[in-house]
Amino acid sequence: MGILSIVFLAVLVIAVVNGAHLVGNKSTSNDLRFLRTGYIKTLGLFALVLGMLGQFIGLFSALDIISSGMEISPAIMAQGVKVSMITSVYGMIIFLVAYLLWFVLKSLAAKKN
Numbered sequence: 001m002g003i004l005s006i007v008f009l010a011v012l013v014i015a016v017v018n019g020a021h022l023v024g025n026k027s028t029s030n031d032l033r034f035l036r037t038g039y040i041k042t043l044g045l046f047a048l049v050l051g052m053l054g055q056f057i058g059l060f061s062a063l064d065i066i067s068s069g070m071e072i073s074p075a076i077m078a079q080g081v082k083v084s085m086i087t088s089v090y091g092m093i094i095f096l097v098a099y100l101l102w103f104v105l106k107s108l109a110a111k112k113n
Contacts, residue, residue: 004054004087007047008094014039015101022108037105044098051091058084 018036062080066072 004047004050004090007043011040011043011098018105037102040098041102044095047094048091051088054087055084
C-alpha cells in the first residue's frame with residue numbers, strides 16, 4: 001500500500017472517530033474538538049505535498065534518462081509526464097476530500113455549542 005493511501009485511510013479514520021464523537025453525546029471540550037479536526041486538514045496538506053514530491057521524483061528520473069543521450073520520441077515523453085502526474089492528482093484528491101471533511105466536522109462542532 002502506498003504512502004498516499006495510508007494517509008488517506010488515516011484521514012478517513014480520524015474523520016469517522018471525530019464524527020462519532022460529535023454525533024454521540026460524548027462530552028469533550030470545545031478546544032479538543034477543534035484540535036482533533038485540525039489533524040484532518042494537516043494530513044490532507046501532507047498528502048498534497050507527498051503527491052507533488054512523487055511527481056518531482058518521477059520527472060527527475062525521466063529527465064535523467066533523457067540527459068543520458070538516449071533518443072526518445074515525444075509520444076514516449078508525453079506518456080512519462082502523464083504517468084508522473086498520477087501521484088500529484090491523487091494527492092490533490094486526498095487534500096480536497098480531507099478539506100471537505102474538515103469543513104463539515106468543524107461546522108458540526110460549532111453548531112453543537
